[in-house]
Each structure stands twice: as structure tokens, then as C-alpha cells.
Amino acid sequence: MKIIESIKEFGGYLNRYTHQSDVCDCEMTFSVYLPPQAESGKVPALYWLSGLTCTDDNVRVKAGAQRYASEQGIALIFPDTSPRGDDVADEDRYDIGTGAGFYVNSTQSPWKNNYQMYDYVTKELPALLERNLPLIAGMKSISGHSMGGHGALICALKNPDSYQSVSAFAPICNPIHGSWGKACLNTYLGDDTKAWQAYDATSLVEAGAKVSDILIDQGTADEFYDEKQLLPENFQAACDKANQSVTIRMQDGYDHSYHFIASFIGEHIAYHAKALKSK
Amino acid sequence: MKIIESIKEFGGYLNRYTHQSDVCDCEMTFSVYLPPQAESGKVPALYWLSGLTCTDDNVRVKAGAQRYASEQGIALIFPDTSPRGDDVADEDRYDIGTGAGFYVNSTQSPWKNNYQMYDYVTKELPALLERNLPLIAGMKSISGHSMGGHGALICALKNPDSYQSVSAFAPICNPIHGSWGKACLNTYLGDDTKAWQAYDATSLVEAGAKVSDILIDQGTADEFYDEKQLLPENFQAACDKANQSVTIRMQDGYDHSYHFIASFIGEHIAYHAKALKSK
Numbered sequence: 001m002k003i004i005e006s007i008k009e010f011g012g013y014l015n016r017y018t019h020q021s022d023v024c025d026c027e028m029t030f031s032v033y034l035p036p037q038a039e040s041g042k043v044p045a046l047y048w049l050s051g052l053t054c055t056d057d058n059v060r061v062k063a064g065a066q067r068y069a070s071e072q073g074i075a076l077i078f079p080d081t082s083p084r085g086d087d088v089a090d091e092d093r094y095d096i097g098t099g100a101g102f103y104v105n106s107t108q109s110p111w112k113n114n115y116q117m118y119d120y121v122t123k124e125l126p127a128l129l130e131r132n133l134p135l136i137a138g139m140k141s142i143s144g145h146s147m148g149g150h151g152a153l154i155c156a157l158k159n160p161d162s163y164q165s166v167s168a169f170a171p172i173c174n175p176i177h178g179s180w181g182k183a184c185l186n187t188y189l190g191d192d193t194k195a196w197q198a199y200d201a202t203s204l205v206e207a208g209a210k211v212s213d214i215l216i217d218q219g220t221a222d223e224f225y226d227e228k229q230l231l232p233e234n235f236q237a238a239c240d241k242a243n244q245s246v247t248i249r250m251q252d253g254y255d256h257s258y259h260f261i262a263s264f265i266g267e268h269i270a271y272h273a274k275a276l277k278s279k
Numbered sequence: 280m281k282i283i284e285s286i287k288e289f290g291g292y293l294n295r296y297t298h299q300s301d302v303c304d305c306e307m308t309f310s311v312y313l314p315p316q317a318e319s320g321k322v323p324a325l326y327w328l329s330g331l332t333c334t335d336d337n338v339r340v341k342a343g344a345q346r347y348a349s350e351q352g353i354a355l356i357f358p359d360t361s362p363r364g365d366d367v368a369d370e371d372r373y374d375i376g377t378g379a380g381f382y383v384n385s386t387q388s389p390w391k392n393n394y395q396m397y398d399y400v401t402k403e404l405p406a407l408l409e410r411n412l413p414l415i416a417g418m419k420s421i422s423g424h425s426m427g428g429h430g431a432l433i434c435a436l437k438n439p440d441s442y443q444s445v446s447a448f449a450p451i452c453n454p455i456h457g458s459w460g461k462a463c464l465n466t467y468l469g470d471d472t473k474a475w476q477a478y479d480a481t482s483l484v485e486a487g488a489k490v491s492d493i494l495i496d497q498g499t500a501d502e503f504y505d506e507k508q509l510l511p512e513n514f515q516a517a518c519d520k521a522n523q524s525v526t527i528r529m530q531d532g533y534d535h536s537y538h539f540i541a542s543f544i545g546e547h548i549a550y551h552a553k554a555l556k557s558k
Contacts, residue, residue, distance in 0.1 A: 008500065009538040064343040067541065221287065259288040262346065 010070035011036035037073035044139040044276035049148030062258035068269040083114035103151030106188035141272040153201035157209040165275035167215040173235035174202035219254030289349035290315035303362040316352035323418040323555035328427030341537035347548040362393035382430030385467035432480035436488040444554035446494035452514035453481035498533030
């Protein structure tokens, strides 16, 4: 991995890197915030998965997360949302292709050549970072927003021993029943809806996946909540039925933007810090 | 004034407005963060003047200021950096014309028709806002970044009774001696350098202007500091000679970006809150 930018912030460093990804077969860009505590020892890490249209840059500029990570001594890992490059399949729409990897391993041509974001964020990237940065091996949690909230939920539910905690902002909780989710899952996985369920948080809970706890914030003025893209009620019902501990906080008057995330990211980072520091 | 957007954040509202400005003779856009305390009473206000190329949007998205304003019960006022519109004079460069009003009253054609940003931010906008929003009349402070740091310093130094406190991030302290400042001042004020001094913070202190105190943060890795656009040393020397209280903190390793501002905006808002709440 090659460092291409380093900006001092809150006493630590916000770095951007590129590397050649094996699983995505292209050059990938990501950012890491290393808190001041990383200068004198290893720190735990919180992975943040971003939403449709984002790169690694949106969250690092807009969420205000670095302040809390600096206080808590936690590294923040900001992967990109898809493979990119001239040789990477794409469509001329915002919700499929680059910027919309949906955190799945594609099985369909031509997408499967590069769109292996599930393996990328759960395996390749953590292994790379634990080899190269002052991170405590295996001591990681995960969160994200919208498509990235979906990503956080499925990564944790499919790998309960790999993440100390999981949270999400306005996640796509049941993508097999929303138009964003259906379009991406059909594109990347084909028309066998059984394959879709392996990447659907609500279906995973229904099938017996379990983590110790889940924290979700959802704004009541979120247009995509109204559009039934997110479906937290379906996730709540599945968790209730499966005795999966979950707290879904309906935040009155908040929308889908980073202003919503900024308002509650401090509480999420405190939630993850508690889990990461209790081990 | 007409509200065109309202986003809930940190329990308050980040609103955007347009209005017809008399002094700039065009439609102007600005944003205001009203903290939760403004729902039950009037609050003091911190004006934030942004830098070259910015609109009202950069600071509200990138600085992380709303969090502290919510805690302190202070409104944040984010004006635009210039007049705008099809009828407004402009040049095809980033450092003169729209996005680069330099917070002066232009005396030169065609700029003088609209570029009256000094009167706009010190008189017209505060009067408009105190008539229309729950703000305590006259209870205001001012801060800003780069060109906006220059703006904050001159607004306070020229109106010491109008602002309870003043601070700045990487301000252009002595624009008559930097290439940005010279280009703007020459464009908007003509070639009489005496006229420039009336909008130059260092010259104003040399000429006897006085405020109770000034807080400045300047990053040591700031490329525009290296380029001698900012010249805080000149301002420090003038303040020392005039017995003007000033604290210029050279922040090791920080650059000119909003990541630098985000790192210290909380301390600046606490500094202003102390002044605004002691009256």
C-alpha cells in the first residue's frame, strides 16, 4: 500500500492510500484516520462503510467522526464503495456499478471480475491494514450509512466473531424488498433470489445469524425511509422473533444526510469504544 | 428573507435562506444554524466568514461547528463570500470576483455595483437577522478562515463595539503585502494603496484600532503561510507595538484545510461563548 496524502487532524493523521487489490483486481483507494494514541502503540479499529455514490472522502469530510476517534483512541477505516477504473464494469446510473458495490461478491459477468466488495472489506483490507498499520489484530468493529449500513449489518451477522460490535445509520435493512437492493442484487448475483438472502440482514437474522447487540439510528424525516428502501421495521420484527438484541432509535425530524450522521456519530463511536475496550 | 432548506442537526436546525440584498443589489444566499436553545428564547450569534472559492455551504458541511454551537447555545451565521448572479461582475479566476469578495466595499467600476461585502456582513445582514430570527440584538462575535479570517479581523477592528470577540483561522493578516490581497484590493479599490490600508488588519492596528483580545490559529504546514499570503508575524509585530492583546497559536503540522479548522473550532467557539455570555 502506498500513502498518497496525510493531513493532521485532532492530533492524529488522516491518511489516504492506494493499493492493488487481489480480490477486486484493480487499484483501490481508502482512507484511515490514525488517532494520536497510534503513535505510541496499537489501537483498535472501526470500519465505516459508506453509501451509494460515496468514495472514501465523504465521511472523512462530513461526519465529524475524527474528533471522537481521537478522544477514544480508535482508528477509523474508510474503504471505497466499489472497485473503480477504466477496466471495471459500470452502468450510467448512480445506484449500480461504481459507487454502488453493495458489499457483495458478484457471481455474474462482467461484474464478478471486480465486484468482490464483501471479501474486500471483511478479509483483504483488514489483513492488509493489520500488517501495515499500528492496529490490534482482530480488534475491530463496523458501522456504516445507508448501503454501507446494510454492509455493516451483513458483515457482522455473517462474521460474528470478527467484529466486536456493529451499528448503522439509516441502513438498507431488507434489500431484497427495496428497489435499490433488488437492482443491485439482481445485477451482481443474478435472478436467483436465494442468493440474495445471503446478503440481506433481515433474512440472515431469520436464518439464525446472531451477534451480541446491534445499534441503529434512523431519521423520521428520511425520504428513503418513506420510499421503503430501508425497512427497519422488517429488521426489528426479525430480531424480535429471533431474540436478537437490537436498538433502533427513530430520531425525530432527522433526514438521510451527513448532518444526521454528524449528530449521532459520537454516540456510535462511544458504543463501539465500549465493546473494543472491554476485550 | 425566504427559507429554502431546513435540516435538523444536533437538536437544532441548519437553515438556508435567500434575500434581496440592498447593498449588494442582488439576491444573496446564506445559512444559519439555530441551536436547540433558540426554540425557547433568543441566543447570541457567531458570524463565520469563509475563504476564497467558498459559499455558505463549505463551513456548514466540513467544520464540525454545529456540534459545539448546539452545546453552547450559540447561533452560527454563514454568509456567502461575494455577490453572485448573471448581472454581477466576475473574472475567470478563483481569487477575484465571485467567491472572492474580500469583505470590502468596492469603489471601482464595474465591481462597485455589487461588491459591498463589508457593509453586507457588518450592517445589512445582522440587521436583517436580528429582525427575523431569535437572536439577541447586538450580541454577536465573528470568526473566519483565510480570506474570511481577514474579514473577521477587519470587521472587529473597525467596529470594536459591535463584536464581543474575534478569532480567526489562518487569516490573511496583512493583505497589502500578499499577492491574493494585492490583486483583490487593486481590483475593488483601485491603485490608491491608502484605500487598501482601511481594509488591512495589520495597518488598522498600526493606525490605532483596538479590540479587547484576538485569538488566531495558524498551521505550520499551511502552504499559503509558506507562500507569505498570510503574514501573521507582521500582525504580531503590529499588535506588540500597539499593546493590542493577541494570541497567535502556531499549530504544529496543520495545513490550511477544514481538517485544521475542525481540530480547533471547538476551542474557538468556547472562546466566543465566554465573551458572549459574560455580558
